[in-house]
Amino acid sequence: MRISRYFLPVLRETPKEAEIVSHQLMLRTGMVKQASAGIYSWLPLGFRVLKKIEQVVREEQNRSGAIEVLMPTIQSADLWRQSGRYDDYGKEMLRLKDRHERDMLYGPTNEELITEIFRDGVKSYKDLPRNLYHIQWKFRDEVRPRFGVMRGREFLMKDAYSFDLTADAARQSYNRMFVAYLRTFARLGLKSIPMAADTGPIGGDLSHEFIILADTGESQVYCHADLVQTTVPGADTDFDADLSPLIARFTSDYAATDEKHDAARFEKEVPVDKRISARGIEVGHIFFFGTKYSDPMNCRVQGPDGKMVAVQMGSYGIGVSRLAGAIIEASHDKDGCIWPVPVAPFELGLINLKAGDKETDGACDTLCERFANAGIDYLYDDTDERAGGKFATMDLIGLPYQVIVGPKSLKNGEIEIKERRTGMRQTLPLEGAVSQLVGAIRSARQLA
Amino acid sequence: MRISRYFLPVLRETPKEAEIVSHQLMLRTGMVKQASAGIYSWLPLGFRVLKKIEQVVREEQNRSGAIEVLMPTIQSADLWRQSGRYDDYGKEMLRLKDRHERDMLYGPTNEELITEIFRDGVKSYKDLPRNLYHIQWKFRDEVRPRFGVMRGREFLMKDAYSFDLTADAARQSYNRMFVAYLRTFARLGLKSIPMAADTGPIGGDLSHEFIILADTGESQVYCHADLVQTTVPGADTDFDADLSPLIARFTSDYAATDEKHDAARFEKEVPVDKRISARGIEVGHIFFFGTKYSDPMNCRVQGPDGKMVAVQMGSYGIGVSRLAGAIIEASHDKDGCIWPVPVAPFELGLINLKAGDKETDGACDTLCERFANAGIDYLYDDTDERAGGKFATMDLIGLPYQVIVGPKSLKNGEIEIKERRTGMRQTLPLEGAVSQLVGAIRSARQLA
Secondary structure, eight states, rough: OOOGGSSSOOOOOOOTOOOOOHHHHHTTTTTTEEEEETTEEEOOHHHHHHHHOOOOOOOOHHHHEEEOOOOOSEEEHHHHHHHTHHHSSSEEEEEOOOOTTOEEEEEEEOOOHHHHHHHOOOGGGGOEEEEEEEEEEEEEEOOOBBBBGGGSSEEEEEEEEESSSSSHHHHHHHHHHHHHHHHHHHHHHHOOEEEEEEOOOGGSSSEEEEEEOOOSSSSEEEEHHHHHHOOOOOOOOOOTSSOOOHHHHHHSOOEEEGGGOOOOHHHHHHGGEEEEEEEEEEEEEEEEEEETTTTTTOOOOHHHHEEEEEEEEEEEEEEEHHHHHHHHHSSSETTTEOOOGOOSSSSSEEEEETTTTTHHHHHHHHHHHHHHHHHEEEEEEEEOOHHHHHHHHHHTTTTTEEEOHHHHHHTTTTEEEETTTTTTTTEEEHHHHHHHHHHHHHHHHHOO | GGGSSSSOOOOOOTTOOOSSSHHHHHHHHSSEEETTTEEEEEOOHHHHHHHHHHHHHHHHHTTOEEEOOOSSSSEEEHHHHHHHHHHHSSSSSSSETTTTTTTEEOOSSSSSHHHHHHHOOOOOOOGEEOOOOEEEEOOOOSSOOOGGGGOOEEEEEEEEEEEEHHHHHHHHHHHHHHHHHHEEEEEEEEEOEEEEEEOOGGOHHHHHEEEEEETTEEEEEEEEHHHOOOOOOOOOTTTTOOOOHHHHHSSSSSSGGGGOOOOOHHHHHSOOGEEEEEEEEEEEEEEEEETTTTTTTTEEEEOTSEEEEEEEEEEEEEEEHHHHHHHHHHSSEETOOOOGGGOSSSSSSEEEEEEEEEHHHHHHHHHHHHHHHHHEEEEEEOOOOOHHHHHHHHHHHTTTTTEOOOOOHHHHHHEEEETTTOOOOOEEEEEHHHHHHHHHHHHTTTTT
């Protein structure tokens, strides 16, 4: 993509309303633009990040055996009256009436709707277990939306719902999602720590939040330092096998959010030099709640003994749009974003230091062709802005690699490459630079 | 994908509420399920079709130089008051109030929001032309939603918006979308005919609808028969060149929807044996409306002479969810859907006639591996249903190819393949069948 044909409305000043670094950087880089309070448009750069996050989430859901569907944003209030949540849910639920004065709502979550779908589609225990998920916009009418996409009102969420015959089988479904979440966050370049958590309005008695540590986190969390280093399950994990030994590696050490924290237990179980007390950002939340929805909504299947039995359910959420902010919180410096390759809006930025010059233009065209053929996403700064501005913009938007083509080095057939994270620069012959970059990017994509 | 692990709630009976064949088949095949009047959940099979259509639309938008963004579903009423459309738009607009009693709405289209984004992001004629598009759920509160996803209330639309300095340049942008639309529909297996159309609430004086002919179409259309045969521009079309000669091939012959129809002109210009009078389904609609939004919303750029000038705009819609229904209307028979390869939920269906038998299971496992390695999407019926039921389901869901593995032919190392569209069957050695199928599917993907 050439910047001269792109839409990249970068801001020079940090907008005053943005309190945290991810919000500041997402506005400055033109990733998003506020449409109304807590509601954002995703501009081209941000849209690319969002899509890449979504795709990683999808791949790991599919790997675990979950099946993708897509439920609508607008739901009927009657459905929520069946579960009893229509009245329970407070002002966070966006309620509305259609032209026929029917009560409707903008879904904040989908337990009711998926239970209805499953109830009407499955009759026998032979069709269990199943896990259905979707990636869809949700709305929660926060009193005071803030922190950009980190606590917006309209947000993109992946929510999965598991259906099992027995509580034991449901725990196995819970464990599958547990592993899928560990892998998802690792692929996004994040170190996530599962922590025992409260269940809130979703219900149930077993729940974990997946937390990443960041100074700007919304809540206080406590955990054993070893958890940060525990190796994430590989891509070859057998999701049909018993995953509980694997889960135990992540749940036997102490880890809890503020609301579940037990100071006495923390001090007893965790050696002083291993005690982490830090701020955390919630990026995922999983729940097992048994028959909380299947009972009132009459979602039953015929068991092996011929008797009808209410299905055991769990639900599993990932804040997809929030993750764009969370990744920036975890990966930036004073100059801007530092995108991990798997979610970078472009994998490299090409800077032509003398756009309009026959030699540099020709070399850049050759590079574009090489990158395109190698399947590398690149952004080419072919504008006539001065060099300082180009460098600053590239650092700000934080593509993992920069390729700098100037008339001077080009006389020797050389170009410069820079790794954004380390700032390391190298001057290399053109073809050598290409093969080094392609190799580095390809291997970074496959992380985890 | 194995059916024993999939969610495919096929219905035996045709639901009474469904009046047209696409609605009937989408319900019977378990592609969608109604959530409320005119609002649907996309179940796994339907979701796959929707995603494939979306991806073709996206690829052709990108090819034409349009840039993808994503605007939110909920918009502020104030924005629509700037253009004057908040009061103009009738009861089709879903209006609501948030918890702070602010007037909001569920976007039926996005001219206002994109104009605001563009106005705040671009200052100079040097940044023109641009075309920004998104693929997002819209809501239009139809009085009487019907025909399933063909006239739903919540629907997925691709809407693009072009920005140019002059009306001439804007016509070039209009032509780019015109070509992109011709290519998009052709890739979806549809013969679309551009027809002069009214502009309605969008405004402007230049507009075309893209119509496909189908007996169940919602409106009467008239055109020259040659238009159905006109060759669609190739993938190598240069979108920077003057496209008007190309467009002329599609606009010089008579074609009009009912509202624009001129019977006298039709009879004068079109020979009797070339007069098509038929029912049509609108799948796309493009508009050029100049400064209708940029004027009231003050979206101006600095021109080459230093003066500020309101940008010339157009907008371009494709009904992505509606297309799933339209494709079925255009491609089905008494037994069910007949999916073109590029949008088929799976490219082939594998039927094991004796699931549980060591030989057929082994052959099917081998086939699955071959198809997976070749990158073919397959659905494997590994259930213990009887053969007749399996055949009927495969015909109903209409995957382009079926592969049938039974113990009898397998004794000779042979399997059967069936092409859904023609019903043609062949018995072939296993490896020969695989290479024939892989070749046929790969070439069908690349259509247009």
